[in-house]
Structures are given as structure tokens and as C-alpha cells.
Amino acid sequence: MAEHVTESIIEHRDVWIFIEQESGLINPVGFELLGEGRRLADDLGDKLVAVILGRDVDELAGDVFARGADKVIIVDDPVLKDYRTYPYRAGLVKLVEKYHPRILLMGATTLGRDLASAVATEVRTGLTADCTELGIDPETKLLTQTRPAFGGNVMATILCRLSRPQMSTVRPRVFKLPPADCDRAGELINETLAISEDEVPTKVLEFRAHTDHSDVEIETADVIVAGGRGLGGAEGFGLLRELADALGGEVAASRPPVEMGWVAVDRQIGQTGKTVRPKLYVAVGISGAVQHAVGMQGSDVIVAINKDPEAPIFKLATYGIVGNLFEVVPALIEALAGVERTSSDVSCEVVEEDG
Amino acid sequence: MNIVVCVKQVPDTTQVRIHAETNTLIREGIPSIVNPYDIHAVEAAVAVKESAGGRVTAITMGPPQAREALKEAISLGADDAVLISDRAFAGSDTLATGYILSEAIRKLHSESPVDLIICGKQSIDGDTAQVGPGIAQRLGFTQLTYVIKITEIDAPGRRIVVERQLERGHQVVEGRLPALLTVVKEMNEARYAPLPNLIKAAKYEPRLFDLAGLGLDRSQIGLKGSPTTVRRIFAPTPRAGGAIIADQSQTPAEAARLLVEKLQADRLL
Numbered sequence: 256m257a258e259h260v261t262e263s264i265i266e267h268r269d270v271w272i273f274i275e276q277e278s279g280l281i282n283p284v285g286f287e288l289l290g291e292g293r294r295l296a297d298d299l300g301d302k303l304v305a306v307i308l309g310r311d312v313d314e315l316a317g318d319v320f321a322r323g324a325d326k327v328i329i330v331d332d333p334v335l336k337d338y339r340t341y342p343y344r345a346g347l348v349k350l351v352e353k354y355h356p357r358i359l360l361m362g363a364t365t366l367g368r369d370l371a372s373a374v375a376t377e378v379r380t381g382l383t384a385d386c387t388e389l390g391i392d393p394e395t396k397l398l399t400q401t402r403p404a405f406g407g408n409v410m411a412t413i414l415c416r417l418s419r420p421q422m423s424t425v426r427p428r429v430f431k432l433p434p435a436d437c438d439r440a441g442e443l444i445n446e447t448l449a450i451s452e453d454e455v456p457t458k459v460l461e462f463r464a465h466t467d468h469s470d471v472e473i474e475t476a477d478v479i480v481a482g483g484r485g486l487g488g489a490e491g492f493g494l495l496r497e498l499a500d501a502l503g504g505e506v507a508a509s510r511p512p513v514e515m516g517w518v519a520v521d522r523q524i525g526q527t528g529k530t531v532r533p534k535l536y537v538a539v540g541i542s543g544a545v546q547h548a549v550g551m552q553g554s555d556v557i558v559a560i561n562k563d564p565e566a567p568i569f570k571l572a573t574y575g576i577v578g579n580l581f582e583v584v585p586a587l588i589e590a591l592a593g594v595e596r597t598s599s600d601v602s603c604e605v606v607e608e609d610g
Numbered sequence: 611m612n613i614v615v616c617v618k619q620v621p622d623t624t625q626v627r628i629h630a631e632t633n634t635l636i637r638e639g640i641p642s643i644v645n646p647y648d649i650h651a652v653e654a655a656v657a658v659k660e661s662a663g664g665r666v667t668a669i670t671m672g673p674p675q676a677r678e679a680l681k682e683a684i685s686l687g688a689d690d691a692v693l694i695s696d697r698a699f700a701g702s703d704t705l706a707t708g709y710i711l712s713e714a715i716r717k718l719h720s721e722s723p724v725d726l727i728i729c730g731k732q733s734i735d736g737d738t739a740q741v742g743p744g745i746a747q748r749l750g751f752t753q754l755t756y757v758i759k760i761t762e763i764d765a766p767g768r769r770i771v772v773e774r775q776l777e778r779g780h781q782v783v784e785g786r787l788p789a790l791l792t793v794v795k796e797m798n799e800a801r802y803a804p805l806p807n808l809i810k811a812a813k814y815e816p817r818l819f820d821l822a823g824l825g826l827d828r829s830q831i832g833l834k835g836s837p838t839t840v841r842r843i844f845a846p847t848p849r850a851g852g853a854i855i856a857d858q859s860q861t862p863a864e865a866a867r868l869l870v871e872k873l874q875a876d877r878l879l
Contacts, residue, residue: 339783340743340753340755341752341753344747364777365755365756365774365775365776365777366776368739368740368755369743369753369755369756371740372704372739372740372742372743372744372747373743373746373747373753375705375740375744376705376708376743376744376747376748377747379705379837380705380837381703381705381836381837381838382704382705382738382740382838383838384737384738384739384740385737385738399841403737403846404735404736404737404843405621405623405626405635405735406623406626406734406735406737407846408623408626408627408628408845408846409626409627409628409635409843409844409845409846410843410844410845410846411840411842411843411844412840412841412842412843412844413838413839413840413841414838414839414841415837415838415839416837416839417837418837431877456752456785456786456789457752457754457783457784457785457786458783458784458785459781459782459783460771460782460783460784461781461782462779462780462781462782463779463780463781463782464778464779465778465779472775472796475777478878502879521796534878535873535878552849556873556876556878557849557851558869558873564854564857569851569852569854570851570852571849571851572851572852572853573849573850573851573853574853574855574869574872575851575852575853575854575855576854576855576856576857576865576869577854577856577857577858578856578857578858578860578862578865579862582862583862583865583866585862586861586862586863586865586866587865587866587869587870589863589866590863590866590867590869590870591870591879594870594874594879
């Protein structure tokens with residue numbers, strides 16, 4: 256009975272960000288969530304807390320303070336060297352049960368989604384996947400979690416009224432990268448994990464990084480350069496490959512080039528192919544029939560290059576260029592060669608506050 | 611190998627729209643299909659059965675008409691099927707659904723121990739990818755998501771080796787059985803149902819598990835047992851397309867320069 260009373264008066268506070276890292280490299284989605292989390296924490300009068308699990312991850316704290324965290328909790332353990340569901344779930348659940356965060360945000364990456372589902376189930380709380388907008392309801396102070404559903408045809412705002420933490424995942428680059436301030440400092444807390452290797456039911460045997468563009472699944476690409484019938488043949492796709500390289504993206508196609516054998520079938524986008532939601536979709540020589548549109552209209556920015564000003568693709572395009580693709584694409588490759596690419600890499604030394 | 615495969619009947623999401631005035635879902639006349647990822651899960655389960663022996667049981671949670679999804683699983687090679695259905699399940703979110711499905715699998719497990727559960731990566735209506743891991747956690751099965759290939763199953767040694775499709779490459783992982791896999795579309799090609807399976811499916815009546823039969827805790831199911839609630843739904847802002855930034859009156863170099871400026875302003879370069 257006494258225990259029950261204690262349980263019910265637990266106060267949940269603070270906004271937590273799970274910082275995803277692999278081999279000591281932070282996935283930028285963690286920084287983006289710190290930027291958004293800062294805003295939410297300030298609205299609530301809460302602290303912004305970053306949580307890092309891994310092996311040899313101590314030096315990451317500085318970068319995380321620089322992006323807005325007030326507090327960093329680190330769990331450094333050999334068993335956390337590679338991401339595996341079991342020990343990461345155990346580690347994060349232990350922290351949640353000790354500190355009682357109000358909100359826990361994670362990246363909607365394969366790792367983040369795998370972990371978030373396991374943690375939410377363990378602590379019996381609500382989890383909203385792939386949020387595109389977060390806010391604090393002024394009256395109830397609840398987290399408003401907005402996400403697309405039904406293939407992007409519907410938006411839904413979800414609340415988690417009673418269970419804590421309120422958990423959401425957010426796709427990479429939905430939120431802006433906050434500026435890094437290397438003078439910021441905060442409180443660093445080290446926690447431990449009591450899990451032996453024998454307990455863990457999985458072992459990572461090998462990681463085969465994509466070495467060749469044909470290995471990269473277009474669903475996970477941030478930038479896609481897609482070609483249509485207007486490319487005229489396999490050689491045209493060679494030109495698209497150059498443009499994709501200049502943009503750091505992958506090549507895809509509408510249905511006709513696949514049917515004509517210019518491109519492999521796993522590159523096809525549309526109703527009978529794949530659905531993609533990249534940050535940037537460049538449609539070259541694609542008319543934009545509805546069968547193609549359903550596979551790419553969820554892209555953040557769409558660029559269309561087509562010689563026919565009446566092509567339906569221009570109705571979808573954020574930026575349209577009417578012109579001959581065989582002139583515009585080489586000009587674009589040349590223009591991109593002179594562009595200095597922005598980078599999110601700012602590294603700060605660990606700064607620890609006294610006391 | 612005793613394999614359970616989870617399938618879901620979903621609306622063809624390409625046709626779902628929001629009513630402009632009432633802000634409610636327009637679902638009338640929209641065909642129901644088996645979640646496309648789950649077709650690949652069934653194929654993966656049948657392929658394991660063919661190579662390692664065993665049985666495949668397809669399960670689904672949904673209204674009575676969801677038995678059509680089970681018939682499709684039977685036609686694709688599943689041996690048995692279970693419909694998990696009760697009015698009290700309506701409104702369950704992913705946490706509650708994970709609870710109901712895990713209890714249904716626990717019941718099957720008590721009849722004959724389950725070695726492997728296979729689910730699609732996610733459903734196309736909810737797109738959450740949360741129910742598979744939810745089942746794995748509740749049952750204490752090894753959780754292996756985004757599986758693109760089963761490399762090895764060592765049933766006597768109680769282990770499985772799979773390849774997982776991650777953003778930057780493929781990860782090869784060994785896991786203990788029993789395990790729960792969620793699979794991606796690239797894992798296999800769904801085959802056509804052979805005629806004898808179609809005949810079997812047409813006559814097939816699945817077992818029914820309901821609230822009482824599973825002995826579920828009412829506080830963990832339906833709307834009441836779901837921590838998340840939908841506050842509102844609305845139509846997405848239509849694409850603000852239609853801006854022609856350059857036409858034939860500009861040189862290709864000018865058009866290219868204009869586009870690069872726009873992409874830089876959008877932080878895409």
C-alpha cells in the first residue's frame with residue numbers, strides 16, 4: 256500500500272534525447288533532436304538531458320553540451336560496443352526507471368525504431384513513430400505529436416495522456432541542426448549497466464557497408480535523382496549517375512526505363528515500385544503521371560526538369576525548370592562542382608561543470 | 611520449426627482520404643488488402659518450413675472480415691490460421707495490440723512451443739514498426755528487425771543467423787531461438803498461390819481466439835488499455851508545387867545557378 260502511494264506521486268520531469276552513436280560517431284539526428292528538445296524543455300521549464308549508451312563514448316559529451324543539453328548521462332560498457340536490442344533496452348529502461356523523464360525522443364532510424372519499441376513495451380508507455388511536428392499543449396502541458404499515417408494521405412496528432420515518458424521517434428532532418436556553442440557546459444553523470452555478455456541473446460558477426468551504389472536501398476536515401484522516358488536510354492542514366500554523385504544521392508526511375516531495361520527493377524518508384532520520402536527528389540525527364548507521383552509525392556523538396564511545360568510533374572515540383580535535360584543536367588553538374596558543402600561536424604572538448 | 615507469422619488486413623492506403631468538412635477518414639469503398647510486407651513474411655515462413663520442416667500458423671487480429679487475410683496466408687502456404695477477434699479489442703494502439711498478439715502466441719506456444727515468429731517490417735496504414743518488437747519483448751524472444759535474409763537456422767543448436775538491412779549496409783547477426791523477425795520487402799519474391807492451396811483456402815475456417823478465450827486483462831486492451839490517443843486527424847497541407855524557376859528564356863547555366871541557390875537556401879547542399 257505504502258509503495259503504491261509512493262508510485263503515484265512520482266514526478267516526471269525533463270526532456271530526454273537518446274543520442275544515437277555508432278563507433279563513437281553521433282548520428283546528426285541526435286543533435287537535431289537536441290535543438291527541438293531545447294524548445295520543448297524551455298516551454299516546460301524542464302532540463303534537457305542527453306543520454307549516450309556505448310563503449311568509449313566519454314568524449315562525446317562535449318559535442319552534446321554544445322548543441323544544448325543541460326545534463327548528459329553516459330553509460331559506458333563493453334557490452335554496448337555494437338548496438339544490440341537487449342543490452343541497450345536494458346540500459347535505457349534502467350535509466351528511465353531511475354530518473355522518470357517526462358519526454359523521451361529518439362531518431363526514427365532503424366536503430367532508434369528498434370530500440371524505442373522495445374523500451375516503450377518494457378515500461379508500458381505510449382510511443383508515436385515518425386513525428387514531423389512536436390509541441391507542448393499550453394493547458395495540459397502534454398506533448399503533441401503529429402505524424403503522417405495512411406501512406407501520408409492523413410496527418411494525426413497523438414497524445415500520451417497518462418503514461419510516462421511520452422515517447423516519440425523523429426526522422427532524420429525533420430528538425431534543423433542547432434548551432435554548436437563550444438563554451439556551453441553542463442552536468443555529466445556516469446551510470447553503469449550490470450549485464451554480462453552471456454545474457455545477451457545476439458552477436459554481431461559482420462557488418463558489410465554498402466560499397467557500390469547498386470547496394471544502397473533507395474528507400475533510405477536522402478537524395479534521389481530519378482529519370483524517366485525522356486532520358487532516352489541507358490546512356491542517359493549515366494548522366495543521371497553523375498548528377499546523383501554531385502548531389503550525394505542515388506539514382507532511381509519511373510516505370511518506362513525499368514520496362515525498357517535501362518535500369519534495374521529495384522530502382523523503380525511509383526505504384527508498382529517503391530515509395531520514397533527523401534529530402535530531395537530530382538525528377539528528370541519524368542512527366543509525373545499519378546502512378547509515379549504516389550511513390551514520391553511525400554518528398555520534402557521536389558525538383559522537376561522537363562522540356563514540356565505542361566507536364567504534370569510541374570504541379571508537384573517545388574522548383575521547376577523547363578528545358579532540355581541534356582543541356583540543363585550537365586550545367587547543373589558543373590554548377591554543383593563549385594559549391595562548398597555544409598557540414599555538421601563541430602567537435603568540442605568535454606567541459607564539465609564544477610559541483 | 612514451429613513458426614507463427616503475423617499478418618494484418620489494411621486499407622489500400624493509396625486511396626484513403628480525409629473528408630474536407632468533417633475531418634474524418636473516408637474508408638467506404640476502399641478495398642482491404644493484406645499488408646504487403648506481411649506477404650513477404652508469409653513467404654519467408656513457408657521457405658523456412660520447406661528447408662527445415664515444421665508448421666506455419668498465420669495469425670491476425672481484426673474484425674471478422676480479417677479472416678480473408680488468413681485465407682490468403684493459407685493460399686500462400688500457411689498450414690493453420692487463427693483469427694484474434696473481439697469487439698473489446700477495437701481501438702487498441704500498438705502497445706495494447708502487442709499485448710493481445712503476444713497472449714495469443716503464448717496460447718499457441720503452450721500447445722506446441724514456438725521457435726520463430728515472423729512479421730512484416732511495418733504495416734502500410736500505421737507505418738509504426740512497433741508491434742513486432744512489442745511481441746518480442748513481451749514473450750522474451752530474441753528481437754531481430756529489418757531482416758533481409760535468413761542465412762542459417764540451426765534448430766538443434768537453438769540459433770539463427772540473419773542479415774539485417776540497415777541504412778549504411780547489411781549487418782550479419784547471430785541470435786538465439788526462439789526469435790522474432792521483422793522482414794523487409796527485398797527478402798524474397800512472393801510466389802503465386804498453387805491451385806491446391808487456393809482450394810484449401812476457399813474452404814478454410816480459422817480458429818477463433820477472443821477476449822475470454824485468451825483470458826486477457828481488460829485494463830490492457832482497447833481504447834482504455836492504450837496509452838496513446840488520437841487528438842485529431844487532418845488532411846496534409848497540399849504540396850506547394852508549381853513554381854517554375856527557369857524556362858527556355860534562361861540559358862541552362864542560369865537555370866542551374868538559380869536551382870543551386872534555392873537548394874543552398876533549403877540546406878540541401
